[in-house]
Amino acid sequence: MKRRSFIGLSIAAGGALLAWYVLDFKRIVTSILRKDTENFSFAGKDIEDIVETFLMDADKEQFWNIFSTSKRIFIGVQHFFHGIGIQLPYHRKYLQYRSAITGQFLFSTDLFLNASDGENKTLHYRGFFNPYKNACGNPFSNLRIA
Secondary structure, three states, X not given: OOHHHHHHHHHHHHHHHHHHHHHOHHHHHHHHHHHHXXXXXXXXXXXXXXXXXXXXHHHHOOHHHHOOHHHHHHHHHHHHHHHOXXXXXXXXXXXXXXXXXXXXXXXXXXXXOOOOOOOOOOEOEOOOOOOOOOOOOOOOOOOOOO
């Protein structure tokens, strides 16, 4: 094998590996949620099972449709470089998308309903949060009036 063909095959293999990493959006979302919720304790199931349930519920509610193919690729590339400590241009936009995913997951738990800080109380996954289908919560119901 010539040196030129070896370099070409290496670049192609690296590109294919990067493409596989970037295009596996569910694995990226699982990694984001696992990293962003590592300080929380969840009741019952393992975090992997809860995230898998969340992903299935999000598919049913078509939540992932707000992320077009270009946004998914953008999130994948940014997540890859964020993991190795490199901030690419538009990194703040990536953080915004990441916060939207994590926020939707945390809204699907009882974190905000019980006014928990997440560290002293175990959280329960309640189902995918959809404000049009869920009852309106009273944000002042957890206040204790003496």
